[in-house]
Amino acid sequence: MTVTIDIADGLAILTLARAQAHNALDAATKVAFLEAVTTAAADPSVRAVLLTAEGKNFCVGQDLAEHVTALESDPSTAMNTVAEHYNPLVRALAALRVPVVSAVPGACVGAGWGLVLATDIRIAGRKTSFATAFSGIALASDSGLSYSLVQRLGADRARALLLLGEKVGAQQALDWGLVHRVVDDEDVVDVARETARALSEGPTAAYREIKSLVAASADGLDAALDRELHAQVRLGAGVDHRAAVSAFLAKEEPVFVGS
Numbered sequence: 001m002t003v004t005i006d007i008a009d010g011l012a013i014l015t016l017a018r019a020q021a022h023n024a025l026d027a028a029t030k031v032a033f034l035e036a037v038t039t040a041a042a043d044p045s046v047r048a049v050l051l052t053a054e055g056k057n058f059c060v061g062q063d064l065a066e067h068v069t070a071l072e073s074d075p076s077t078a079m080n081t082v083a084e085h086y087n088p089l090v091r092a093l094a095a096l097r098v099p100v101v102s103a104v105p106g107a108c109v110g111a112g113w114g115l116v117l118a119t120d121i122r123i124a125g126r127k128t129s130f131a132t133a134f135s136g137i138a139l140a141s142d143s144g145l146s147y148s149l150v151q152r153l154g155a156d157r158a159r160a161l162l163l164l165g166e167k168v169g170a171q172q173a174l175d176w177g178l179v180h181r182v183v184d185d186e187d188v189v190d191v192a193r194e195t196a197r198a199l200s201e202g203p204t205a206a207y208r209e210i211k212s213l214v215a216a217s218a219d220g221l222d223a224a225l226d227r228e229l230h231a232q233v234r235l236g237a238g239v240d241h242r243a244a245v246s247a248f249l250a251k252e253e254p255v256f257v258g259s
Contacts, residue, residue: 003032005039010047010200010258012040013193019055025111026063030085037092047258048200049096051119052103052189061110061133082142086111090144093118094215097208099199103192105185109133114143117152120211121199122178123192125185128170130178136165152177203240204258 006013014036016023023029040046053059062081070078093100093115102119110133116122132149134141141162149158153176161168170182183191199207209231217224235241240256247254 001032002026002029003036005036007040007043007046010045011050011196012043012046012048013050013052013196014040016053016059019053019057021060021063022057022107023053023055023059023112024063025059025061025085026066027081027085029063030081030089034085034089034092037089037096041092041096046098046200047202047204048098048196049100050103050193050196051093051100051115052192053105055106057106058102058104058108058128059112059115060107061112064137086114086143090114090118094144097211098204099196099202099207099211101192101196101199103189104128104179105188107131111143114141114145114148117148117178118144121180121195123188123195124170124173124179124182125188126170126182127185128173128179128182128188130168130173131165132162133165135163201256203244203256205238205240206235209235 002016002018004013004015004017006015014033016029016033018024018026018029025033037049040049067078070081099121100119101121101123102116104116104122104124105128106125108116108128108130110131113130113132116130132141132145134145140146146158146162149161152158153161157176160166168176168178170179173179174182181191213224213227213231216227239259240254244254244256
């Protein structure tokens with residue numbers, strides 16, 4: 001299997017399991033990855049998702065050996081994978097209504113970076129590096145990078161990264177807000193798992209509202225104020241809010257049931 005999924009105690013762990021190929025994305029991996037995300041999305045017991053990878057590198061992007069075969073077979077259809085695989089996969093990750101944490105060791109390149117930027121919280125190792133890489137093989141970008149990089153960095157910096165294909169190290173990624181935390185390389189998966197586990201035990205309904213509010217923030221302040229009003233009314237009537245307020249007054253730790 002090139003992608004595994006393990007669901008237990010509210011946490012779904014999705015693992016890229018093609019370490020011998022540095023988790024390069026061939027067709028089978030992309031299909032399995034989308035199936036895993038879809039499975040997590042459809043399971044009502046899932047309250048958080050962890051995206052991780054086996055081996056030293058998170059993902060080096062498209063499997064170029066497979067891509068060469070596709071080009072030799074029919075250049076006019078070689079890029080069909082963008083519509084058939086990458087776009088649905090990024091959309092599915094971004095649409096997950098629960099918190100999504102990614103553990104990013106080693107190299108994270110091209111479409112791999114696009115996938116990581118579709119997650120909510122990113123934990124990197126000190127030796128982790130990111131790169132767009134597309135221009136080096138005479139392509140533009142896919143997997144949402146032209147959007148996600150501009151959203152986080154602004155058009156000038158995103159354009160430079162896409163044009164030059166330069167590596168971004170872990171500290172620079174942290175300084176630029178591309179990752180949430182940088183830890184020792186051997187601790188990346190454990191820290192990310194602990195973070196995802198804590199989120200899986202948190203106020204799931206509130207997390208859903210937070211993700212929805214942030215996703216719609218580009219609509220402007222007035223629209224945001226209205227959406228926040230409705231979100232707070234919904235959450236204020238929920239079990240978790242009332243239990244958390246009672247726990248705070250009693251100087252106890254709240255236990256969230258996710259509603």
